[in-house]
Amino acid sequence: MDAHLGTxxxxxxxxxxAGSARRGAPDAVNPGARAAFxxxxxxxxxxxxxxxxxxxxxxxxxxxxxxxxxxxxxTTGEEWPSVxxxxxxxxxxxxxxxxxxxxxxxxxxxxxxxxKTDTWNFAGFSPDGARLLMQGEDGRMTVFDRGLRTRLRSKxxxxxxxxxxxxxxAAEPVGSWPKSRTLRxxxxxxxxxxxxxxxxxxxGRRIDDLDFDKAGHLVVRSKTETGVTVYRVSKTTGVVxxxxxxVRPDAxxxxxxxxxxxxxxxxxx
Numbered sequence: 001m002d003a004h005l006g007t008x009x010x011x012x013x014x015x016x017x018a019g020s021a022r023r024g025a026p027d028a029v030n031p032g033a034r035a036a037f038x039x040x041x042x043x044x045x046x047x048x049x050x051x052x053x054x055x056x057x058x059x060x061x062x063x064x065x066x067x068x069x070x071x072x073x074x075t076t077g078e079e080w081p082s083v084x085x086x087x088x089x090x091x092x093x094x095x096x097x098x099x100x101x102x103x104x105x106x107x108x109x110x111x112x113x114x115x116k117t118d119t120w121n122f123a124g125f126s127p128d129g130a131r132l133l134m135q136g137e138d139g140r141m142t143v144f145d146r147g148l149r150t151r152l153r154s155k156x157x158x159x160x161x162x163x164x165x166x167x168x169x170a171a172e173p174v175g176s177w178p179k180s181r182t183l184r185x186x187x188x189x190x191x192x193x194x195x196x197x198x199x200x201x202x203x204g205r206r207i208d209d210l211d212f213d214k215a216g217h218l219v220v221r222s223k224t225e226t227g228v229t230v231y232r233v234s235k236t237t238g239v240v241x242x243x244x245x246x247v248r249p250d251a252x253x254x255x256x257x258x259x260x261x262x263x264x265x266x267x268x269x
Contacts, residue, residue, distance in 0.1 A: 035048075035076045036048070036049070036261045037253070037255055038082075038083050039255055039259065040085060040087030040257060040258070041084075041085035041086075041087075041127070041257050042087070044060055044061075044086075044087060045083070045086075045087030046058065046059055046061070047081065047087070047090070049072070049073040049076075050065075054072045055067045055068070055071070055072055056070075056071035056072065056073075056081070068090065070101045070103055071090075071092065071101060075092070078095050079093065079095075079100045080092060080260065080262075082122065082125075082261075084125040085125060085129050086129040087105070088104070088105050088106045088129055088146075089102075089104055089106075089129060089132070090103040091122050093122055097119045098118045098120060099113060099118075099120050099121075102148065104146055106146075111147070111148050112148075113148075114150065115136070117137045120134045120135065121134060121135040122134050123135060123161050123162075123163070124161055124163060124211070126163045126164065126212075127164070127165050127211070127213060128165050128214065130145065130146065131144065131146075131163060131167045133160065133162075133163040133170065135159065138157070139157035139159075140154045141153075141154040141159070141160055141170065141186075141188055143168075151167065152167065152188050153188075154186070154188045155191035156191035158172075158191065158193055160172045161173065161210060162211045162218075165212065166216065168188050168189050169185060169186075169187060169212075169216075170186045170187075170188055171185050171186070171212070171218060172184060172210070173207045178206060178208065178264065179206055180206060181199050181201055181205075181207060182196050182197060182199065182238075183196070183207065183233075184197065197235065197237070197238040199220060199231075199233055199238045199240060200240050201220070201240060205222040205224070205229075206222060207220050208220075208221055208222050208223050208263065209221035211258070213232075217233075218232070218233040218235055219231070219232055219233070220240070223264045224245070226245075226247050226248060227246045227247045227248040228245070228246045228256065228265050229242060229244070229245045229246075230243040230244050230245075248265065252267065252268050253266060253267060253268075
C-alpha cells in the first residue's frame with residue numbers, strides 16, 4: 001500500500017505506507033487494520049510504524065530515524081496518534097475513555113496525565129505547538145502547556161476543537177457532523193461563545209476539518225470530488241477565500257500534512 005503525501009497544489013511525494021509496517025507485525029491488536037502514517041503540519045516530519053519491529057518512529061525526509069519506544073503497532077485500532085504542527089509532541093487517543101501516551105519529543109520524555117483523572121479528551125494543538133486543548137471529566141475545556149501545566153480553564157462546558165495562537169480563542173463546528181456548515185468561536189477566558197456563523201462554502205461542501213493558522217485566521221478543509229480545498233474563513237461573515245486546492249492522486253491512501261490518523265479523504269472510495 002502506498003501512502004501519498006500532499007504537500008501543496010503542485011507537489012506530492014510518495015512514501016512508504018503504513019500497510020507495509022502492518023504486515024511486519026502479525027501480533028497487532030487488530031490484524032488487518034490500517035496503521036497510522038502521519039505528517040506534521042509543517043510538512044517536515046513523518047511518523048510511522050517500522051516494518052522491522054513495529055515501533056513508532058519519526059524522521060525528516062533526509063534525516064535520521066528516531067524511534068518512539070512508547071508506541072508500537074500493537075496499539076493499532078486501540079490508539080490513534082495526533083502530532084503537533086512542528087512534530088514535537090504526540091498525543092494518542094484511545095478506544096476507551098481517556099488518553100494513552102503524551103510524548104514531548106523535544107525533551108524525549110513521556111508525561112503523565114494531568115490532575116487526578118485519566119478521562120481527558122484531547123481536542124487539538126495550537127498552531128505554534130505550545131499549547132494543548134483538552135476537555136476534562138467535568139466537561140470544561142482546559143489549555144495546557146507542553147509540560148502539562150494548566151494555563152487556562154474555561155468557565156463553561158462549551159466544547160471546542162481548535163485553539164488559536166493567542167491560547168484563548170477556540171472554535172468548533174456547529175450542527176450535525178459530518179454535515180456541518182456553521183461554526184462559532186469560544187473565548188475560553190470568559191466562557192462566552194460568539195453567534196453562529198455560516199461558512200459560505202460552495203454548494204455541497206461542508207466543514208471536514210477546522211483549525212487556525214499561525215496568523216490567527218480560521219481555516220477550513222473541505223473534501224471535493226477531486227481532492228481537498230483549503231479555505232480561509234471570515235470570523236464575522238463566514239465568507240471564504242480559497243487558499244489552495246489539492247487533486248487526489250490515484251492511490252488507496254492519501255495523507256496530508258496535519259492530518260490525524262483518519263480524515264474523510266484518507267481512503268479512496
